Each structure stands twice: as C-alpha cells, then as structure tokens.
Amino acid sequence: MNLEAHLPILAIIIPLISAFVIPLFGRINKACAWYIAISAISLSFIISVSLLNSVLADGTVSYRLGGWEPPWGIEYVVDYLSGFVMVIVSAIAVVMTLYAKKSVEKEIDESRISAFYAIYMLFFTGLMGMTITGDIFNLYVFIEITALSGYALSAAGKKREALIATYNYLILGTIAATFILIGIGYLYIVTGTLNMADLKMRLPGLYGSTSVMTAFAFITVGLSLKLALFPFHIWLPNVYTHAPSVVSSLMAATGTKVALYVLLRMMFTVFTVDFYLKAVPATTIFLILGILAIISGSIIAISQTNIKRMLAYSSVGQIGYMVLGVGLANPLALTGSLIHILNHALMKGTLFMAAGAVFYMTGAENISDLRGMGRKMPFTMAAFTIGSLSMIGFPLTVGFVSKWYLAMGAIKSGMWWLVPVILLSSLLTAVYLLRVIETIYFSETGKETTPEDAPAGMVIPILILASLCLVFGIFTFMPVGVASRAVTLLLGVQ
C-alpha cells in the first residue's frame, strides 16, 4: 500500500476521524482530547509540507477519490497555490492548538472541552478540504462544514453576546452559502460538469451567456460575505470580539484567508482572466471594494475601545489589501495578495493570541486596561509589538513585503494613485496600533508591578508566530518563491 500516493486524502481524513475519536476517548479521560487534537493537526501539517515539497519538485499533484476518473469522480488537486495555503493553515493550526490547551481550560466549561475539540477538528478539516478540493460541489460541502463548525465554536464560550453574534453570523453565512450553491447550480446546468479543470475548458465558449454571468455574480457575492469584504463584513467584528480567544485567533488567521483562496480559485482557475475583459468587469468592482475596505476598516478601528473589536476591524482593512491585489489582477499585485495571506495569518494570529493571553491573566478586554502591561507581561507584549510593527509595514517584517508588492503591482497597472492610498492606510494602522503600544509601555499605573506573564504554553506559540513575522520578513525568498510560482500558474503563462 503506497502511503505517499494517498497523502492528499490523508490530510483531510486524519483530522476528520479524530473529530469522531475525541468525544469517544473524552468519555474515558477528559484530558486526552487535547492530545488527540494536537497529534492529528501535527500529522496534517507534516503531510501538507510533504505535499508542497512534492509539488515544488514535480509539479501539480492530482488525486482521484476512490479511483474514479475526473470529471465523473471527485478530484483533489494540490498545486502551488493550494499547497501554499494548506501549509499556512496547518502550521497556524498547530501553533493555535498549542496555545489552546491553557486558554480553553479557562474559557470553556470543563464538561464541554471534548466536544469543543471535536468541533475544532471539524473546523480544521473543513478548512483543509476547501483548500485541496478540485470539484465545486465538494467545495460547497467543505464550505458548509467550516461554516457550521465555526458557528458552534464561536458560541462555545461563556459570554452571552457571543450568542447573538453567532446567530447573526449563522443567518448571513447561510445566505452566502446558499448563494454559492445557486451559482454552482447554474454552472452545472450550463456545462454539465462539476470539476474545476473541466469547467475551465468548457466555459470560455459560454462567456456571453447570462446564466454564466449570473453564476459568477452569485458565487462572488457569497464568497465576498464569507471573506468579510466590505460591505459584507458586518458579522465579523461581533463574532471575533465575543468568541473564545482561540476561536477568534484561529478564525482571524485562517477562516477568511481560505475564503480568499476559494475566490482566487473561482476567479482565476474556473473563470479565466478573459472573462473579466469580455463579460463582467469584476476586477474593477473588487478594486473599488478593496479600497473602501482598507480605508473604512482602518478608520473604524481607530475609534474602538475593546482590543479584540479593534483587531477585528483591522482585519476587515487587511482583507481589503488582499482583495486589492485581486482587483489589480497583475502578477506583482497577486503575489502581494498571496504573501499577504501568509503575513496576515502570522500578524493577526500573534495579535489575537496576545489579546487572549491578556484576557487569560487579567480578564481585561479594553485597551485602557492594558496600562503598564509592558512590565507585567513582557514577552506577550513584545510579541504584540512585533505584530503591530508588522501590520504597520515596518521594513524587516513580513508586513512590509506584501505592501511593497501591492504597491509595485499598482504602479505596474498604471494606477499610481493607489500607492498614496496604501501609505495612508498604513498611517491609519499606525494610529490605532501605536496608541495601544503607548498604553502598554509608556503609561504609569502608579503601583508596583511584578512580571507575571501568561503560562509558557501560551507564550511560546505567541513568540513562535512573532518570530516568524521577522524571519519571513528578512528571508523573503521562501514565501515569495512559492507565491510567484502560484501566481504564474493562476494567471496562465506570463
């Protein structure tokens, strides 16, 4: 039995089966839920890395479920883009799960911890499945798996506002998913196939047809809501503010990124760039929405007093950057978008985990409660500072790399006026983040503080992500290498 040939399906099956195993073993021994979770996610991470390696060496890996030939069977495709995103998602999930051990003990009822980890594994399975699948209906199924587990996870804590936020998210998310389903239905009716590569071959002749344009419209609107693109971002601030810390961190770092990956797949692999030149000027629309997202997300974040809500609105702004790259649709800008997927996962992951560590130690949620934290929790706040500098786009951090590529892409498209917009939003980001850093380090509390940082199980993951912000900012060739190859594949031979 050739294990290596079956790696693509194993990356999905191992977390899925662990989601069933965890409640079973949880009845015998409550503590083992976390151990099963971390081992399943680590295995998935190792498989993703090995898949990315084989893609970098030999080219696209294609796996047929059950041995059935595509387009009749479901096909899993690992190319540069999906390999890149899979490694990011599984790496972030490993770090978050290490962080989760202590954080979950504090924020979730003890009797429900096994159930929490089971749904956590389902969420992870859904994310990995969305990334690897090459069949659009399979994609819808995984989108729904992710969405449903996300709803359950965000309502899992002890806060009552989380319930309203989750209900809101559920209604909006179901509308979005049903729109995606309608779009998939139109595509199926018009072409008769559900396989993405097959659709790519059959659609070009049909670009003028209203059914295809309607399908594109439904799918893009549905995905934009999952992606939290302005003005569909309304669910995001409430969910991220009131969900348990691990859930906010994981969803902020991976949930919207995978939705962006799906958007890239649909826009550039299923519908090629010709569609935007001939039929629907979708790239222009995304450009406008991206700019609105960047500006409005940063401005609204400035007026927030709750740390997590500020970070949530900041996420809305950062998603605007990624969509800006999609809107420009040239190789440099798309490379910037892809690197921003990695960067934002690292930066936001660090910031949200640091906010969660503060909540773990002091129960504080507001920025004013962070006074003097620089002395009390030195490591966590150092990581927060590195994450903030990276968000602002300081050179030597990852944030700088993606903004550089986006600016270059804007200049290449002839839209040099976008560069001041990017700089303006970096300034706005600096306003709200440096204000927090000032509160942390430079405000007096008037009482003696002994350093009492969060437990090592929480601080180490935060420091890992913060140091990766610096490492990938200095050694940029690693992510840029994979991202530029992915972009070449997405846009055709350029």
Added chain:
Amino acid sequence: MIELFFGKYHYWIYIALMMIGFYAMIAKENLIKKIIGMNIFQTAVFLFYISAGKVRGGTAPILWEKAVLYDNPLPHTLMLTGIVVSVSTTAVAFAIVIKIYREYGTIEEDKILGLAEGERFREENPAPPVP
C-alpha cells in the same frame, strides 16, 4: 413574452419561493421565523437543481428493464447532500436560539437587541458613585 412566462413557469415558482424565504430571513423579527425562512430559501434551491435533472420522457433513475431513458441522477445526489446541510444548519440554529432564550428570556429580535444595547450602555457608562 408568453413563452417566457408559461414555458418556464417552474423557474418563476422557484424565484418566488426563494424570495419569500429570503424576505422572511430579513424582515421577520422572531428568531424561529427567520430559521423557517432560511429553510424555505434552501428548499427553493433544491427544487431548482432537481428540476434541472429532468429529462423529457425519462423515468426515475433506478435500473429497470422496461426503461428507455433515465432522468439525470446527479442533481438528486447533490441535493441529498444539500438537504443534509440544510438540516444540520437548522439544528445548529435551533441550538443557538435555545441558548439565547435561556440567557435573554425572549426570542424576539428587537427585544434582544434592546437588552443587549442596555447592557452595553451600562457597561460603557457605569453609574456614578452614590454621594
């Protein structure tokens, strides 16, 4: 024009059902009614898919010696998955509504938002200390 109305009347029915469900999700204030609207919306989508699989003169897609032409079974299988997804979403939604009822004592959206607003107001503007 007549062809557009009467030839494709089934699509008009699905559009009507979708819009009824969508309207219920948006405009109704009772949380359970929103979920029912969600179900109506999703049911309309299922009908849309299944109608696309009908072949003129085809029988049900089950192997039968006397059959000449079969309907397309793929939309049926896709929609079985869709129905499962819809039921699961409804179940999760009901669980959340039960918890909301336990916490807030009501399932009318305007009353819940009023209670939440009051909480947030009191949190941000704590009562001044009694002199």
